Amino acid sequence: MTTIFKPFIYSIVIDIQLYDQFMKDDKELMARFGKENPFKTPEGYFEHFHEQLMNSLSEPEHAATQPCQVTLFTRIKPWLYMAAMFISTVFVIQGLMYVQETKLATNQMANSEMIFTDEADMFMATSLYDEYVLYSYLTNNDNN
Amino acid sequence: MALPFDEDILIERLRDHATRRAAFSDVVKAYSEPLYWHIRRMVLNHDDANDLLQNTFIKAWTGIDGFLGNSKVLTWLYRIATNETITFLNRNNTVVMEEPESCATQLEADPYFDGDSLQTRLQEAIQTLPPKQRMVFNMKYYDDMKYEEMSSILGTSIGALKASYHLAVKKISSFFDDDI
Numbered sequence: 001m002t003t004i005f006k007p008f009i010y011s012i013v014i015d016i017q018l019y020d021q022f023m024k025d026d027k028e029l030m031a032r033f034g035k036e037n038p039f040k041t042p043e044g045y046f047e048h049f050h051e052q053l054m055n056s057l058s059e060p061e062h063a064a065t066q067p068c069q070v071t072l073f074t075r076i077k078p079w080l081y082m083a084a085m086f087i088s089t090v091f092v093i094q095g096l097m098y099v100q101e102t103k104l105a106t107n108q109m110a111n112s113e114m115i116f117t118d119e120a121d122m123f124m125a126t127s128l129y130d131e132y133v134l135y136s137y138l139t140n141n142d143n144n
Numbered sequence: 145m146a147l148p149f150d151e152d153i154l155i156e157r158l159r160d161h162a163t164r165r166a167a168f169s170d171v172v173k174a175y176s177e178p179l180y181w182h183i184r185r186m187v188l189n190h191d192d193a194n195d196l197l198q199n200t201f202i203k204a205w206t207g208i209d210g211f212l213g214n215s216k217v218l219t220w221l222y223r224i225a226t227n228e229t230i231t232f233l234n235r236n237n238t239v240v241m242e243e244p245e246s247c248a249t250q251l252e253a254d255p256y257f258d259g260d261s262l263q264t265r266l267q268e269a270i271q272t273l274p275p276k277q278r279m280v281f282n283m284k285y286y287d288d289m290k291y292e293e294m295s296s297i298l299g300t301s302i303g304a305l306k307a308s309y310h311l312a313v314k315k316i317s318s319f320f321d322d323d324i
Binding site: 025032033040041042049050056057 | 165168169172173176177180181184185188190194197198201202205256257258259260262263264266267285286313314316317320
């Protein structure tokens with residue numbers, strides 16, 4: 001059990017030793033040099049500084065508090081952008097629908113032609129007749 | 145640090161445009177001295193300290209609308225002064241750390257320094273520290289500032305400030321080990 005706590009005990013002992021060393025250094029420094037201020041200022045510096053500084057200060061600009069001019073265009077600008085977006089969306093959708101419809105119509109036409117040729121193919125594939133029968137079938141159809 | 149004002153009333157006066165100038169005048173009168181020493185111990189020279197103190201108050205005055213009263217007025221001013229001083233030191237890139245003798249020469253030539261040779265040696269030792277550590281040492285050693293207050297000014301954790309101060313004391317002590 002004691003082996004688990006050994007590192008912690010060591011670290012605490014080291015911390016205490018370091019703290020003692022620091023306190024010793026700090027006290028030695030204080031004892032040797034004291035806290036006296038070796039710097040000084042010109043005579044009446046702080047009074048003079050206050051007066052000089054206050055005279056040099058201009059009124060700060062309160063840009064944030066002053067109301068800025070808002071034109072009508074600036075006010076309706078977001079609404080204009082939104083309306084333009086809706087209109088363009090409608091155009092795009094309409095365009096897409098037109099393209100889709102054209103494609104559909106072309107496909108239907110193509111399909112109807114396909115049905116015609118398919119009819120002959122289907123006849124050939126599903127019947128037991130040969131090409132002669134087909135010929136006579138088509139001729140009969142033409143005659144009718 | 146005892147405050148000469150009721151903080152809430154002072155902030156209200158600074159916010160109100162009608163009383164702002166008078167309130168700021170009170171602030172300058174009360175706080176220019178601690179701020180001056182804070183700067184002066186870092187730059188050593190009176191003229192530089194005077195310029196930086198002026199810049200600090202001018203910046204505070206122009207940016208007064210940005211001060212939201214989240215901290216004490218003095219803490220806010222200390223923060224501006226600290227930034228101004230660190231920027232000044234970085235810009236001038238003083239070679240004091242490599243040549244502590246130049247610091248002694250500068251101090252001896254300064255008419256506003258009346259420390260003896262021992263005090264000059266202490267200043268030389270302090271100047272060997274990096275700027276931020278020097279600031280921590282000065283604030284603790286000379287101003288006896290609380291770590292909590294230092295933390296809100298310098299934006300560093302209390303633990304890091306304690307470690308920085310202890311290390312600074314150790315460095316300064318070892319600086320004088322060479323004398324023995």
